[in-house]
Amino acid sequence: xxxxxxxxxxxxxxxxxxxxxxxxxxxxxxxxxxxxxxxxxxxxxxxxxxxxxxxxxxxxxxxxxxxxxxxxxxxxxxxxxxxxxxxxxxxxxxxxxxxxxxxxxxxxxxxxxxxxxxxxxxxxxxxxxxxxxxxxxxxxxxxxxxxxxxxxxxxxxxxxxxxxxxxxxxxxxxxxxxxxxxxxxxxxxxxxxxxxxxx
Amino acid sequence: xxxxxxxxxxxxxxxxxxxxxxxxxxxxxxxxxxxxxxxxxxxxxxxxxxxxxxxxxxxxxxxxxxxxxxxxxxxxxxxxxxxxxxxxxxxxxxxxxxxxxxxxxxxxxxxxxxxxxxxxxxxxxxxxxxxxxxxxxxxxxxxxxxxxxxxxxxxxxxxxxxxxxxxxxxxxxxxxxxxxxxxxxxxxxxxxxxxxxxxxxxxxxxxxxxxxxxxxxxxxxxxxxxxxxxxxx
Ligand SMILES: [Zn+2]
Numbered sequence: 001x002x003x004x005x006x007x008x009x010x011x012x013x014x015x016x017x018x019x020x021x022x023x024x025x026x027x028x029x030x031x032x033x034x035x036x037x038x039x040x041x042x043x044x045x046x047x048x049x050x051x052x053x054x055x056x057x058x059x060x061x062x063x064x065x066x067x068x069x070x071x072x073x074x075x076x077x078x079x080x081x082x083x084x085x086x087x088x089x090x091x092x093x094x095x096x097x098x099x100x101x102x103x104x105x106x107x108x109x110x111x112x113x114x115x116x117x118x119x120x121x122x123x124x125x126x127x128x129x130x131x132x133x134x135x136x137x138x139x140x141x142x143x144x145x146x147x148x149x150x151x152x153x154x155x156x157x158x159x160x161x162x163x164x165x166x167x168x169x170x171x172x173x174x175x176x177x178x179x180x181x182x183x184x185x186x187x188x189x190x191x192x193x194x195x196x197x198x199x
Numbered sequence: 200x201x202x203x204x205x206x207x208x209x210x211x212x213x214x215x216x217x218x219x220x221x222x223x224x225x226x227x228x229x230x231x232x233x234x235x236x237x238x239x240x241x242x243x244x245x246x247x248x249x250x251x252x253x254x255x256x257x258x259x260x261x262x263x264x265x266x267x268x269x270x271x272x273x274x275x276x277x278x279x280x281x282x283x284x285x286x287x288x289x290x291x292x293x294x295x296x297x298x299x300x301x302x303x304x305x306x307x308x309x310x311x312x313x314x315x316x317x318x319x320x321x322x323x324x325x326x327x328x329x330x331x332x333x334x335x336x337x338x339x340x341x342x343x344x345x346x347x348x349x350x351x352x353x354x355x356x357x358x359x360x361x362x363x364x365x366x367x368x369x370x371x372x373x374x375x376x377x378x379x380x381x382x383x384x385x386x387x388x389x390x391x392x393x394x395x396x397x398x399x400x401x402x403x404x405x406x407x408x409x410x411x412x413x414x415x416x417x418x419x420x421x422x423x424x425x426x427x428x429x430x431x432x
Contacts, residue, residue, distance in 0.1 A: 019217045111430060113291050114211045114298060118429035147252050151287040151430065158432045184248030185274045189281040 007033075059130075061123050062088045062106040071104055078102045080137040084127070084156060086110050086144055094142060102140075105130075110148040111155060119155065127156070131163040138166045145172035145190060171196075204257045205229060206275060208314065209250060210294045214240060222250060222269060224258060225297060225314065230306045234260050234269040246272055253290050253318055255279045265303070279315075280322035288430035289327050290318065293334060295427045299420050300342060310341050328409070329399040335412050336394065344419060347371030348395035360389040366411055368418045386411055 003011065007029060014025040032040035056062065057069035064070075071077065071091070081102025085091055091104050107122045119125070130136060139160045143149035153169050160167040173191025174183055183191075210231070211223040218241040222234045239246040249256055249272050259271040282290050297314070301307065317334050321327060339345060350357055351364075352371035358364070364372035365383040375385050390407040399405050417424070 113426035113430055114295050115213060116426055118426055119432075120429070147282070147287065147290075150283065151291065154284055154287055155430060155432055184245070186248045186251055186254055186281070193281060193283070 056108075057106075060103060060105050061108055061126070062091055062104065079135050081140070082130075082136045082138070083140040083142050084153075085142045086149065086152075090142065102138075107143070107152065110143055110146070111152045112148050122152070124156065124159070128159055128163075131160060131165050134163075136165055138168070141167060141169045145170075145187075200263045201259070201261045202229065203259045205259070206277075206311075207256055207258045208311075208318075209252045209254070209256070210298050211252075212236075212250065218244075220250070221266070223298060225301065225311060226258070227308055227311045228306060229304065231297075231301045231303050232260075232267060233265065233303070234258070234267045236269040236272070239269075249274055252294060253279070253282045255315065277315075280319060282318065282322055283324070285324050285327055286321040288427060288432075289321050289331055291430060292331065292425065292427040293317065295425055296335070296338070296416065296420070300338065307341065310338060313337055313341075328405060332394070332399055332405075332408055332412055333397055335416060336397075339415065339419070342419075344369075344415075346394075346415065348391045358388040358391055360387070360392055362388045364388060364391065366391075366414070368415055384410055384414055 002008070011022070011025045011029045014020055014028050015022065017025075020028070050065075053065045054063050055065065057064040057072055058067050059072040060069060062069050062071070066073070078101045081100075082105055083094065083100055083102055084105045084107065085094065086107050086109060088106055091106060094100055094104075105127055107124075109117055109122055111117060111119065111122065131139075139156065141153040141156060143153045157167040157169070171194050173187065173194055174180070180188065206227040207224045209222055210225050212220050215221045215235060218238050220236045220239050222236050224232050224234060226232060236246065236250060238244055239250055255275045255277045256272050257275045258269060260267040260269050262268045293314070297310075301310070313334065317330060320330055336346065347370070348358075350371065352367055352373050358372060363375040363385050364387070365375050366372050366386055372386070372388070372391055386407045387403075389401075390404040390411075393399065393401060393404045394408050394411075399408060
């Protein structure tokens with residue numbers, strides 16, 4: 001038995017959600033129609049609003065429906081400190097973990113030339129203009145510990161150097177509670193090269 | 200077809216479905232292949248640290264054709280230094296060239312070994328430009344596009360270090376005085392001869408050879424420019 005055209009459309013549309021295949025999309029559609037029409041109506045309304053109005057902060061590129069996001073608009077933030085991350089989710093993670101008092105710059109990705117993503121695609125011209133203004137004194141590179149994240153951090157650190165801005169990189173290495181023999185060589189090599197003096 | 204523990208490097212990878220990846224591999228005995236790696240992007244996957252460019256890995260796969268299935272990947276016992284700093288853009292640059300010049304399934308064991316040596320030598324971040332130029336020269340030669348760096352095009356006349364030449368791709372150097380194509384790249388005999396010897400210690404030679412190789416590589420790559428160039432700062 002096949003579904004009515006509209007129901008098929010709904011199931012198909014739900015499949016754009018991450019991790020949702022045809023089976024779970026069908027389950028979701030039935031659940032919403034049979035048990036939670038109110039919730040679904042709200043979802044569709046908010047979804048429409050969000051898709052229409054959420055853009056990027058003009059200063060840090062994170063997702064925001066305002067010209068300036070809450071972070072960038074907050075006068076209490078230390079504007080001389082800038083933390084560069086790959087995604088808006090990284091901003092959330094860092095904020096919750098350390099309550100960073102400076103501002104963020106969200107790349108929305110990392111350098112990946114073979115995917116056609118170079119400095120311009122990451123808005124690094126925007127970042128450069130910002131460094132040029134001279135307000136930023138220190139830049140913290142919190143890109144992921146992948147080859148691409150590392151390459152991105154390196155590129156930005158050189159840029160920072162050209163404007164006399166001090167750059168530092170998040171330490172990365174052995175996860176808390178990890179045991180050396182179970183850690184892959186790449187991680188170990190990074191941890192080793194980033195070792196710190198004791199005492 | 201099943202292949203076990205094949206030596207390989209990752210040239211490129213990109214997300215596929217929710218938690219999988221397509222991995223473009225340069226393998227020692229099977230050349231360039233593309234494989235699906237299922238689940239390697241999930242948060243728990245142990246493969247994340249292994250499936251990184253510039254790491255010497257051993258992979259097992261099954262299937263044939265355009266897209267095989269990666270069954271296993273682990274680090275090889277061969278020690279490879281970590282690429283950092285200025286070596287990273289060089290690594291991407293070479294990977295982009297290999298992705299575009301190597302045809303799938305063409306076996307190039309020698310290039311594979313030379314590539315491994317190159318990665319090892321890039322790691323010290325010294326003389327990166329020289330290493331890239333020499334690898335490009337080697338690569339073109341292995342692929343049958345060897346440069347003519349010793350004689351005038353179509354003759355037995357050896358190059359003169361003190362004269363200027365136009366370089367014609369697929370032919371070679373022609374004395375600059377005999378032709379008047381002003382838009383053509385002019386290069387000294389000394390630069391060509393030094394490059395022939397693998398000697399790029401002279402700065403002027405390096406500059407001229409850079410222009411030469413840029414032109415030659417672009418010729419074989421086609422119109423689309425190399426994106427990795429933007430990473431050099
Ligand atoms: Zn902002």
